[in-house]
Amino acid sequence: MKKVNAFWREKTLTEMTAEEWESLCDGCAKCCLQKLEDEDTDEVYYTNLVCRYLDAQCRCKVYNTRHEKVPSCIWLKPADVSAFKWLPDTCAYRLVYEGKDLPSWHPLRTGKPMSTVKKGKSVLHWPVIPDDAVPEDEWEDHIIFKAE
Template structure:
């Protein structure tokens, strides 16, 4: 009998650093600027990406130094109880809510880049914050909702 994958038997706090990192599907959605509606608390996604995001690769260009270079970059391991701002498709959020990983997730598909082929990344959608004058002009509907 095959052993169950680590994400099915461990809680998020129990994961090793390597396991934690492997949960990231590389979509880049967490690197998009988000706004919160003051009246409803709804999280509004924008297509505006952190200046450190390589939009084509959907990866941080300065991952080891991201917290120093971008002070409001969140360390997800420090906010395990506050994942509601992450997109519904995010593995960290899905697992924290007791839901399975989608079939296009690289851990499920066995293929790096499956997130892009499934159209679940910000590739082709995001623009860098370095070229945007008004972030509110770049709000997009539904990005955080779809799994």
Template sequence: MTTPFWLTKSLNQMTPEEWESLCDGCGRCCLQKLEDEDTGEVHNTSLACQLLDIASCQCSDYAHRKEKVPECLKLTVSDIPHFHWLPDTCAYRLLAEGKPLFDWHPLVSGETDSIHHAGISVRAFAQSETTVPEEDWEDYIIPLQNIDP
């Protein structure tokens, strides 16, 4: 049996295909975030990026997302020191911190919907940012479940 690539390679050794496959499809990174100006603390909201297809938790225009949503971030190896803002369930962050992937990660489970069955995705609670005026976004701040692998 072959050892999975994420156990044998560092993030900077992965191919582009391997890198992209680390995304579990939870949609958590696509939630709008608000930063407290006084403390710098970042708060998640239940409001998803306008491009997130909430049912699938996939970007509806991944190839052109940066043109349509300029503030959308493209994760790269050079961003590793800044992965602290990612959800604590995120494979990029977990591997950067030397932690294992969760059993529900599609690479581990072999099932693309395992992220949804585990209740980790935003599918059950998110709504599009376009449904709420930006001045009201702070009314949609939510805690995200913290999970320790």
């Protein structure tokens, strides 16, 4: 069995190279779900509306230009992760920030890029709807859970 370079156990997020940082993404696409924030309580709610640019492999079709195509797309950066409490509790960025290990199904641990999808940990098998199919004033009707 091939030994895995567990750099995420030895480095902080800000110490990682750009390649290491990018490789932390498990491909769950939960960050690609549209979220609504309650202005009074700051609570964040996930909807079943997914970015129109998400493909069938749970990857962004316009990754390199995503911030031009979707100005509201949040750019995750190592220095800002502490502010992203809305990230799912299985998100590698959140786990590493909190000093936890990656789950056994994470692609960095399995060596298989689609292991997140195959384990059922992505939105690929959820009944999601492209965000451009629903008027924004109806997004509240699509809330599925509150961020923890």
